[in-house]
Amino acid sequence: MALPKTVKPNTSTAILQIIQQAREVLPFTMPAAQLCAGPCKVCPKKLLELLDNEIIDWEQKLEKGETPTLGDVNKFGRLCKKIHRAISNNGLI
Numbered sequence: 688m689a690l691p692k693t694v695k696p697n698t699s700t701a702i703l704q705i706i707q708q709a710r711e712v713l714p715f716t717m718p719a720a721q722l723c724a725g726p727c728k729v730c731p732k733k734l735l736e737l738l739d740n741e742i743i744d745w746e747q748k749l750e751k752g753e754t755p756t757l758g759d760v761n762k763f764g765r766l767c768k769k770i771h772r773a774i775s776n777n778g779l780i
Contacts, residue, residue, distance in 0.1 A: 698755045702763060706742050709767050714779055715739060722779065731777050734770045741766065 696704065714722070715735055722732045745755070745763065755763075774780050 698757060698760050699749055701760045702745055702749065702755050705760070705764050705767055706745065709738065709742065709771075712780065713738065713771060713774060717779065728776055729773045731774050731779055734773055738767065738770050 713735065714731075719732055722735070723730075741763065748755070771780070
């Protein structure tokens, strides 16, 4: 019995899926007063700004027709995971 083949997304689709997940999960719209309330191990406001800039950069590149490499997808995905972990450790997720 053969296993069904799963179609992997191309790199552009993969980046867009990561962007969509990040926008759904991370508190980009949370007011700065809430982000900065309490003790922080890292600055969640700066991390979210960094990631937002990366997301905007990738959206612009994709609109221009640039195709990310697998390395780009991996690097962007790792950045999102690290920021998610840091925001979660600060109790904001």
